[in-house]
Amino acid sequence: MKILVDEKDELQVAFENADLGIVNMVARKLVDDKDVDYAACDxxxxxxxxxxxxxxxxxxxxxxxxxxxxxxxxxxxLKAAVQATQ
Structure with a gap:
């Protein structure tokens, strides 16, 4: 993980060898927060x-x-739910 921008109201973080889906889950959770103005990944x-x-x-x-x-x-x-089915 490498921080590209670290300011009072803005953060950009680069994840090397990362899967877009995982980081997108984080971005989606951030978007759901009413106090977050913007969150995205690419x-x-x-x-x-x-x-x-x-x-x-x-x-x-x-x-x-x-x-x-x-x-x-x-x-x-989710893990607990899956384990309960075994």
Whole structure:
């Protein structure tokens, strides 16, 4: 992970060798937050596996951590549900 932009109300983070789907889940969780002005992700180039997440809001690092924590909890619930079917 490499921070490209780190300002009061803007954050851009590059994830090398990342899957767009995973980073898109984070962006989607951020978009659902009413305090987030903008969140999106995209590849830097179609042939590269670097995904850039862009985020605009107050305290973007805190919002990013909150979104990742929320997704982690969701994945744990999914894991438990799948394990319950075994």
């Amino acid at each position: 590849y830097t180039h179609p042939l590269e596996k670097t995904v850039v997440l862009s985020l605009k809001c107050n305290s973007p690092k805190k919002k990013l951590i909150k979104a990742v924590d929320s997704l982690e909890a969701t994945m744990e619930e």
